[in-house]
Amino acid sequence: MTSPLTALVNIISSNVQSLEGAYAKAETPFPSLDDPFRPTLLDFDPSLAETRNLIVAAAAQLLATVRSPIEMLQDYAPGMYWTATLGFVVDVNVPDILKDAGPQGLHVKEISAINGIDPSYLSRILRFLATRHVFKEVTPDVFANNRLSSLLQKTKSVEEIKADPVGRFDGAPLASFISAFADESLKSCAHFSDMLQNPSKAAAAFNIALNTEAKMWDWYEEPGNEWRARRFTAAMTGGADRFPSEIFTNGIGGKDLQEGDVVVDVGGSVGSAVLPMYKAFPHLKFVVQDLAKQVIAAEGFWKEHAPEAVPSGRVKLQAHDFFTPQPVKGAAVYFLRVVIHDWPDHDAKKILQHLRDAAAPSSKLVIFDSLAVHTCEDPSANPATVQKAPYPLLANLGIAGAGFNTSLDIQMMNVFNGKERTEKDFKELGNATGWKFESLTPGLLPTFTFSAA
Ligand SMILES: C[S@@+](CC[C@H](N)C(=O)[O-])C[C@H]1O[C@@H](n2cnc3c(N)ncnc32)[C@H](O)[C@@H]1O
Incomplete structure (x- = not known):
């Protein structure tokens, strides 16, 4: 049998050839790490996603195999400094300041003149990040945006950002996302181990860290947290844009629904x-439900993207707490996108039970959520929905297949005591609440479909 190292190198080499071949065929140069991110269709081509995943999975496993285990752990242990430094540069607008400087970059003293941060702090923090391929150090202490750091830019100028602290993250999903991780998530991490060893202490580490009994959503609604609520909306709205819209239009089976459903x-x-869905299915009506403050944000969103939708009555925005009885009875489809993973099983069951109580016999429940996959082969998993990883890769492709998913799982545990679930977990939730599991469509965001049992 081929040695693991050689097998890993072979996976990298054959897939790099395919990737370069696809770029050559499209007459597009392979993007450089040194240049700001300028998306091309190839960056989002689903047929190349598996090729990229195999390269990343094999490269990460090669690194873990050949590198000294002491060095690996020395690198993992201070992992919080990734979060802290990324959050810091976003807070003090470094990617935005570098935006206009172009490839020649700016000296830390010039950055300091704009954001007021001591140049020696900037120098060390940017060196830490440039060592990890976020920013490029052009000459000593002169930094420029690169492929990764350019994505941390907000959409506004530095002057506009400073003038509008509450709305400074609008339209900037990655900056919002990183800022939230470096804020409430990092603070909660300080109580992570203590909380898990003493689960009766609070609902989640978040509650100890922020000294509140409120769930994060309710805490966002407290005075002083308006900017955090707005930042979260920006992270969610933009984060969702990375999913192809067919996931959602196919997921609800819109074509098969009747006029007025x-x-x-x-x-x-x-x-x-x-x-x-609204654009794809003119014969359907939609209700968007969330807590009251989110409904206000939703009004702005629909005015911007489809101003006729709400006045025409095809889209209704409704304040509704999903722990209370569902006001829309007998809908054709109830769906939840990345909601169920926020909640522990007992709460997830209450949410699904309220939907079941409101459902008609023909109603469907559709859940768009992450799928947790074991790192080894899982005999209980449906072979039709799990792709077999080539030797010697982990069954879930490690960080390439499940890096973000496993991080989100820990985030859910830390902040909400929620969880990412396996297929078996979803079936159990359905069984407990009168929803019969019908199908799982795997993909970038898996779709779980249930019928009223
Ligand atoms: C992770 S976000 C997902 C948002 C949306 N489904 C999407 O994919 O963009 C979870 C949402 O659940 C909402 N939420 C939390 N508690 C709620 C409750 N008790 N009733 C209704 N919505 C709630 C939050 O305000 C937030 O918008």
Whole structure:
């Protein structure tokens, strides 16, 4: 049998050839790490996603195999400094300041003149990040944006950002996302181990860290947290844009629904998942439900993206707490996108039970959520929905297949005591609440479909 090292190198080499071949065929140069991210269609081509995943999975496993285990752990242990430094550069607008400087970059003293941060702090923090391929150090202490750091830019100028602290993250999903991780998530991490060893202490580490009994959503609604609520909306709205809209239009089976059928987006935030459905299916009506403050944000979202939708009555924005009885009875479809993973089983069951109580016999429940996959082969998994990883890769392709998913799982545990679930977990939730599991469509965001049992 080929040695693991050689097998890993072979996976990298054959897939790099395919990737370069695809770029050559499209007459597109392979993007350089040194240049700001300028998306091309190839960056989002689903047929290349598996090729990229195999390269990343094999490269990560090669690194873990050949590198000294002491060095690996020395690198992992201070992992919080990734979060802290990324959050810091976003807070003090470094990617935005570098935006206009172009490839020649700016000296830390010039950055300091704009954001007021001591140049020696900037120098060390940017060196830490440039060592990890975020920013490029052009000459000593002169930094420029690169492929990764350019994505941390906000959409506004530095002057506009400073003038509007509450709305400074609008339209900037990655900056929002990183800022939230470096804020409430990092603070909660300080109590992570203590909380898990003493689960009766609070609902989640978040509650100890922020000294509140409120769930994060309710805490966002407290005075002083308006900017955090707005930042979260920006992270969710933009984060969702990375999913191809067919996931949602196919997921609700819109083509098979009847004229006037109602689709309810439960915990829908502004309703960005509904937008592609609304455009694809003029025969359907939609209700977007969320907590009251989110409904205000939703009004702005629909005015911007489809101003006729709400006045025409085809889209209704409704304040609704999903722990209370569902007001829309007998909808054709109730769907939840990345909502169920926020909740522990007992709460997830209450949410699904309220939907079941409101459902008609023909109603469907559709859950768009992450799928947790074991790192080894899982005999209980449906072979039709699990792709077999080539030797010697981990069954879930390690960080390439499940890096973000496993991080989100820990985030859910830390902040909400929620969880990412396996197929078996979803079936159990359905069984406990009167929903019969029908199918799982795997993909970038898996779709779980249930019928009223
Ligand atoms: C992770 S976000 C997902 C938002 C949306 N489904 C999407 O994909 O963009 C979870 C949403 O659940 C909402 N939420 C939390 N608690 C709720 C409750 N008790 N009733 C209704 N919505 C709630 C939050 O306000 C937030 O918008």
